[in-house]
Amino acid sequence: MADTLTADSGTADSGTAKSSSTAGTRTARRPADPRRLARRRKRRLAILFVLPALLLLGALVVYPVVFSVGRSLFDADGDRFVGVGNYAAIVHDPATLKAIRNSTIWVVVAPLLLTGLGLMLAVLTEKVRWATAFKLVLFLPMAVSFLAAGIVFRLAYEQDPDRGVLNAVAVGVHDTFDDAAAYPTARIREGQGLTGRAGGPYSTEKGVRTGGSVSLGFVGVAPDAVPAGAKAAAAPAPAADGIAGVVYLDFAPGGAGTPGRVDPGEKGLPGMTVEAVRDGRVAATTTAADDGSFRLTGLADGEYSVRLPAANFAAPYQGVNWLGPALVTPAIIGAYLWVWTGFAMVLIGAGLAAIPRDALEAARMDGAGEGQIFRRITVPLLAPVLTVVFVTLVINVMKVFDLVYIIAPGPVQEEANVLATRMWLVSFGGGNDQGLGSALSVVLLLLVVPAMVFNIRRFRRSGA
Amino acid sequence: MRRPGKTTRRTAATASAALALALGATACGTATGPASGGELSGQTVTVAGVWTGSEQKNFKKVLDAFTAKTGAKTVFVPSGDNVSTFVGSKIEGGNAPDVVMAPQVGVLRQFAKEGWLQPLSDEAAKTAGSSLAPVWKDYGSVDGTYYGLYFKAAHKSTVWYAPQAFAQAGVAAEPKSYADLLKAGRTLADSGRPAFAIAGEDGWTLTDWFENIYLSQAGPQKYDQLAQHKLKWTDDSVVKALTTLGELFKDKQLVAGGAQTALGTDFPSSVEQVFGPEPKAGMVYEGDFVGGIAKDQFGKKLGEDAKFFPFPAVDGGSAPVVSGGDAAVVLKDGKNGKAGMKLLEFLAGPDAAEVWAGAGGFLSPNSKVDLAAYGDDTTRDTAKSLVAAGDSVRFDMSDQAPAAFGGTKGAGEWKLLQDFLRDPSDPQGAAAKLEAEAAKAYGN
Secondary structure, eight states: OHHHHHHHHHHHHHHHHHHHHHHHHHHHHSOOOHHHHHHHHHHHHHHHHHHHHHHHHIIIIIHHHHHHHHHTTBOTTSOSBOTTHHHHHHHHOHHHHHHHHHHHHHHHHHHHHHHHHHHHHHHHHTTSTTHHHHHHHHHGGGGSOHHHHHHHHHHHTOSSTTTOHHHHHHHHHHHHHSOOOSOTTOEEOTTSSEEOOTTSOEEESSOEETTOEEEEEEEOOOGGGSOTTOOBOOOOOOOSSSEEEEEEEOOOGGGOSOTTSOOTTOBBOTTOEEEEEETTEEEEEEEOOTTSEEEEOSOOSSEEEEEEOGGGTOOOOOOOOTTSTTTHHHHHHHHHHHHHHHHHHHHHHHHHHTSOHHHHHHHHHTTOOHHHHIIIIIHHHHHHHHHHHHHHHHHHHHTOOHHHHHHSOGGGHHHHOOHHHHHHHHHHSSSOOHHHHHHHHHHHHHHHHHHHHHHHHHHHHHHO | OHHHHHHHHHHHHHHHHHHHHHHHHHSOOEEEOOOOSSTTTTOEEEEEESOOHHHHHHHHHHHHHHHHHHOOEEEEEEOOSOHHHHHHHHHHTTOOOSEEEEOSHHHHHHHHHHTOEEOOOHHHHHHHHHHSOHHHHHHHEETTEEOOEEEEEEEOOEEEEOHHHHHHHTOOSOOOBHHHHHHHHHHHHHTTSOSEEOOTTSHHHHHHHHHHHHHHHHOHHHHHHHHTTSSOTTSHHHHHHHHHHHHHHTOTTTBTTHHHHHHTOOHHHHHHHHHSSSOOOSEEEEOTHHHHHHHHTTOOOBTTTBEEEEOOBSTTSOOOOEEEEEEEEEETTOTTHHHHHHHHHHHHSHHHHHHHHHHSSOOOOOTTSOGGGSSSHHHHHHHHHHHHHGGGOEEOHHHHSOHHHHSOTTSHHHHHHHHHHHOTTOHHHHHHHHHHHHHHHHOO
16 A cells, blocks of 8 residues: 555656656747746646545545445345346345344434533533533443443343343332332242232132142242241141131152142142132132131131132333343444433533524523523524534434444344444355445445535534 | 542552563564474464363374474464454465464354365364264365364363362262253252352353354254254244243242343353352353463362363253354465465374373363373263263364354354343244344344
């Protein structure tokens, strides 16, 4: 690269020398026009100065773009011309369509949210006392690399509340208001007198007459999940005035015992809520004692079904599945907001400082409320800054890669992919189909172009 | 405020670990052993391989034994994970290693197709022929030429379990059939300990599940055809195997924490769920390397706190043995190809394998290796089962497939089996999707 540069500038030099000598001979024949000569020399000099930059641009931007466009017309190996085949594949490949959908969500949502948040924070920080410190803290994430931010958020979004901060909060808050069920894993043994869907409620298959007794066996409770106070279960003695029974763990250590019977070594399940139900109405409710026994009293004579409500078996609250297929893109956008809010805020804050104070004062004098001032004066005056922030963010969001690549776990990677990650994965991440990858990069380029053109136009206008 | 602080510390730890890894990877190979007047004294054999850490250390012991025998100096060069890129650039640069330990059959085939490999010498082929089952020769050959000598093997048909959990649940006998396995699993669940920890976040563990079931249920012939995509994934045998697998996946008692949790569990965590301090499951299926993790990371004693049984037979087939291995190949462009071939001849004999077997973390497909050389009973049993399986051993199907289908995170077979784990209700549909992806990747 450096060699060609020097060589080129060398020829350019000699070219200038030669032409000036021809100009010299021409002077002898015709009356000279020094102004034209000077202009021509000036233009040559300009080209000479621009040349290195042009060469660099050509080698690093124009050549790769042209090459990619060409490459996108060939197949994976690069030997066979397939025309627009790769572009057709983009439209037909569901994984790529998902990436396009996600990119659209990103481009629409992220810049809007960021600009809005930035504007809000900029206006608010202007009015607090510790504005600088506040701004500094909000701007700090900009100093964190996407890779590091990705790792941090991957951890924060973990499903397991012991590892993921967000779910630790979610579960903590949830459990403060809603107690966890006593036996989330317990379930009935099939064909032993109880029926019900997994997770409860379970009720007896046959009705139980008052004066009768039932034993309700459960399995699936780990030995260390049985409350410490639980005692060995005992078969209940029938009660005259109601229904007696026992709720017990129908599983003795080592698998001994007969299913459906209270065997020695099997423990009661204290705290289980039991109901007697007739005609869909709960007639009596009680809780099992330490040995699992219970007594439903005060029942009118007749047949009841004994029911264990689902509340006994509710699965513990797992928190939010942040990195599941549905929430993964919003979650990653959240991480992106964390990184970029500071940028939007500082830029908009600078614009805010430049707004003429007298306009605001005048409005206040005229009795405008703060909301009115914000809507009618601040935002319109800030519009140019807001547009710059918005367009810059659109371009930035288009090429988001690291966060998506790091935060999305394997199983949902396809659901989280954006065009940039999809392009990379298709080209280098296993498939090695650089034809399709090039086609994707061309699509990405075409999508960025309008934003670029818009930005350049704006720069021109403000320069003029 | 405490939690974020904790997270940052963990990140810092991760970052420094990554840094340490990177430094380790760039560290150059080290020469071993002085030349003593053997037949190859004065020559240097360069060996490239993916091995790091203790595997590298133990392989160097094998190289030392070679040095002691022949007098040739040996240099081990770590290649990093991407062996083909590494070797390709070394050949371009005129600095090719003499011997490469190819970690997958796909890599070996790729090298052969590029024309980089020397066929095995008659001596090496003869030694190998007398001690390795013919299937290993087949996997070491490309278009009828024998290039790769399988030295180290993996046994991917072992179900690991916590004996305490089995005792607590009263499961006395190790399951001998898939139906028994599910039954034992349900008994385990009755005792309050879910049956299987499944590492759904790592797609390759799911492909291994499928391969074991398919190999046993459909038989080796169909397995080979499917591996080469001569059989379509929409074949009834595939749908049947997926249905069989789905029987396990859809049962909430059998999958620890349900599919949702399984999809958030990576392979090391799945081992932790069985052998870690807070056990959440009774069994974990994967290769012989599970034992190594249980032993090294969780301090379990193999054969006492951590046991395995062979993956049971499915529907009356014979029990599957899915395997994989590292094959030694000699490059044409190496400077000391002859000495390299001598190294292969050495690796083909039992002495070399016994050196590493004694050091641990190693299985040899070589039938002449003295089983007494292995350090513990559990490893001995896996080695025995691998050698006894003889010709019915099959290589990991996803390793044989193009990477786009069988080896890419979040795509192809990995992704589709993950989707199947999330919702196992439609084996037919899953098979159709697998076929579509396979057709794209194989291009046939």
